[in-house]
Amino acid sequence: MNIILFGPPGAGKGTQAKKLQDEYNIPHLSTGDIFRAAIKNKTPLGVKVKSILDSGELVPDETVVDLVADELKKEKYKDGYILDGFPRTVVQAKAFDEFLNENDDELDAFISLTVPEEELIKRILSRGEDRSDDTEEKIKTRLEVYREETQPVMNYYEKQGKVQKIDGLGSIDEIFNGIKEVLN
Template structure:
């Protein structure tokens, strides 16, 4: 099963992806985790990504697409995966569609988590990841970038009849039950 878990920063994609990974025994691929590891290890990509993220912007499409495509060629993803944080733009979505076509694969579910903005800000400020852009002003910038550049991805997948919108409010387990119901 190939799943995209979608939503704004703070929607709980990473938390839900880990629960899905355990429930369905398929690997979770988070572009954020890949970027954070690169930043922590101060790789050339990490240094580049850190400066982009510190300004509140998104990493360039081609960099992200190449990273995800390289990762998905690993054997552990041959029976499915949960993508979290990708695709973030329509360009990335179209590149991912082409990747699926080229590899004779398909997307089984696109789960979109909806959470009110004030709740997102509270969640991000309380999770304490220590990101230099975890201030209310920078979070609002990230949410504006999300609305402008990332929300159009939903329209792209709605045209393919793949989108299932899930209320991302409530407890972690309540949200998880909604996602499982959508996947069944």
């Protein structure tokens, strides 16, 4: 089962992806985790990504697509995966569709977590990840970038009839049960 978990920063994608991974025994691939590891290890990609994120911008499409495609070629993803934080632009979504076609594969579910902006800001400020872009001003910038560049990805997948919207408010388990309902 190939799943995209979609939503703005702070929607709970990472939390729900971990629960899905445990429930369905398929790996969770978070571009954010890959980038954070690269930043922590000060790899060339990490240094480049850190400066981009520090300015509140998104990592270029080509860099992200190459990173995800390379990762998904690994054996552990052959029976499915949960993508979190990818695709973030329509260019990435189209490139991902090409990747799926080339590998005779398909997307099984596109799950969008919907959460009001005030709640997103509150969640991000309270999660304490010590990210340099976790200030209220930079969070608002990230949410604006999300609306402009990432929201259209959902429209792209809606045209394919793949989008399932889940209310991202409530307990972690309530949200998870809503996701499981659409997957089963």
